[in-house]
Amino acid sequence: MKSKVNKSAYGYLFISPFFIGYAVIGLVPILYTFYLSLTKWDGFTDPVYVGLSNYQRLLHDSFFFQTIGNTLIIWIFSIVPQLILALLLALILNEKFIRGKHFFRAVFYFPNLISAVTLGVLFSLIFDWQTGAVNKMLMNIGLLHDPINWLKDPWWSRAIAAAVTCWQYFGFNLIVFIAGMQSIPAEVFEAAEVDGATKRQMVFKITLPLLRQVFMFTFITSVIGGLQLFDGPLMLGDGPGNTARTMIMYLYETAFKAFDYSYGAATAYGIFIIIMVFTAITARASRLKE
Amino acid sequence: MNAKKWLSIVLTASMIMILLAACGKGNSNNDSSASPAASPSGSASPSASASAAPADLKGHLVIWTYFDQVKQMADKFTEAHPGVKIDVQIFPGDQYETKLMTALQSGRNVPDIIDLDRGYIGKFLESKFLADLSAMGGEDLVKSYLPYVQAYGRSPDGKLKAISDNSSPGGFWYVRESAKKWLGTDDPDKISSMVDSWDKVIELGKKVAKDSGGKVHLIQSASALNDIMSYNTASWVKDGKLNIDPKWKDTYETELKIRANNVDAKLPFMSAGWGSALNDGSVILTSMPSWAVFMVDNKDGKAKGKFGVAKTPQGFFLGGRYEGIYEKSPNKELAYEVMKFIASPEWQKYNLEKTGNMPGNATVFDQNQDTFKSDLFGDQLILKTYADQMKAMPALQANKYDEGILSKWGKVAGDGLEKGASYDQVVAAFKKEVKNTYPELQVE
Incomplete structure (x- = not known):
């Protein structure tokens, strides 16, 4: 049956600014990065075509593989407490009897408004092992005798990088969870209440199962965001033996500190593939449960 | 074609032109x-x-x-x-x-x-x-x-x-009051001769640590030696190969001794703690380039005449x-x-x-050199303090590798110092870093 909608060709003209903008600002740099990854270029001389040698180098680069592990560890350290905290606070702040919930939602969202760089600097100062507040506080209350050099310890440095991310994003996830909870029809809870369900049962049998799509959304976006961790951890440093260096930090150091643009471009494509794989796994896992 | 269609074409064309003009703006601000x-x-x-x-x-x-x-x-x-x-x-x-x-x-x-x-x-x-x-x-x-x-x-x-x-000459800056208390003098020449070798630095540092009950340190960080030695050693690259001057072995071992004897305060260069120690004198000697006066808290001229500058065991410049x-x-x-x-x-x-x-x-x-004085240093003729060492500094030429490789050395040696790693372990980690960043260099 022929559609009655008037599909005038001028419609394409109206949507063209976005596509032209995307092509110029998005697509061309992506393709140019791929071209660069097939060259040797230091930013001074003209690029020289070298085929896949940058990718071969990447496959044998133990520093790059170390950054993949670091990123995953930091991401896990960050996402688990982040989601638990956001969910618990969302459950509490979604209760009718809580007063000032709008105020608390705004307060918990505040860290999301601060740039990650600022948060990174803030955390590096409070975890400074000689002058930072954390050591001073722990020593004053007698929990520590000698100060801990947090950022020179492989695990603590990763945990602090994760804490920056967790603190920045739990407020955002909190808002998303609350939005998800508010979209659950009130009748479902009322019916459960009539049937004598306890609060605990309502959480586990109604709220959490119906929030599954919201969980998937936060999980997938956090996989993509978490694997691109950069500015916060950059302010905290590479950690001892590069143990807190993330994939994007490595890309940045390669391309913009060592000025090896071509290897940096290959690293960018390597990271793209890794993120794509993890996103696909997450999406697939969500479909399996349906 | 009716007026509506014309209007839509004109509007679309304008939007595209605005977009392209915005994209091209960076280049239109031409030469x-x-x-x-x-x-x-x-x-x-x-x-x-x-x-x-x-x-x-x-x-x-x-x-x-x-x-x-x-x-x-x-x-x-x-x-x-x-x-x-x-x-x-x-x-x-x-x-x-x-x-x-x-x-x-x-x-x-x-x-x-x-x-x-x-x-x-x-x-x-x-x-x-x-x-x-x-x-x-x-x-x-x-x-x-x-x-x-x-x-x-x-x-x-x-x-x-x-x-x-x-x-950009460098020297040991010190708070005069602190130097008088712990070294017994604030005279730049006397202090320069008290620390004219790294062995003397270690001995003096041990004494300061002992006298102060470990609360006061002679220098900010053992890692400062890397900055001092970087312009007193051979280039890191020779004929396309990584070249590690044997002086780096002595330097690293001296750093280990400094650390082991509580001579340094373990404060990273230009960190917040480093700045506080420079200003309050809790670390006596800070190796500083001459331009870093912005690190001194001189509000309302309160640092006038507060500092002295002594020679480091070897001359250096920074930045x-x-x-x-x-x-x-x-x-x-x-x-x-x-x-x-x-x-x-x-x-x-x-x-x-x-x-x-x-x-x-x-x-x-x-x-x-016989007349120039600076507010921070009171009556000291600071050009004179720097002059001899600066005139004797080796005339090294820059190359595209040295600074990058030096920063790798600083990072790896710094990590090694924290763990008390041996020189060989540090060199092995350093070579790995250099090989990774500069694959075109031969690393043996």
């Missing part, structure tokens, strides 16, 4: 240096322009820098040459280097004069983008220079490509800013007049008095 009005009238031979009367110079120059005090230099230059206009564009932060490289590579919007930091000057000197100042008469400008200052502006073939108006001329600048000769100006003793003396930046020209050292 001010290529402006026809920019050519200097005094464009004869360099020697002719050297003798040109102020009124003869006319034109417009663009300088790119990361350092705001360049404006003072431009003002002083234009005061003497009112026919010249200088547009100083300041790009603070570490994105300056990237911006400069992009501009040079594309050849668009490139300034006439380029400021280069010592940290990355090597690769610029090796590139095709800097004018050969030797061919323009530059050798005359630097003939009275401190050897290391003029050598650092040369390309590998020995041609002068950049000139600095400063020398420094050079200026070069863009090879394709249409204003090369006028830009060269600026080079002549910054190399002149008149400007460097003025700069010394106005900003405290130490001169690169040895004549200025000689002429002012």
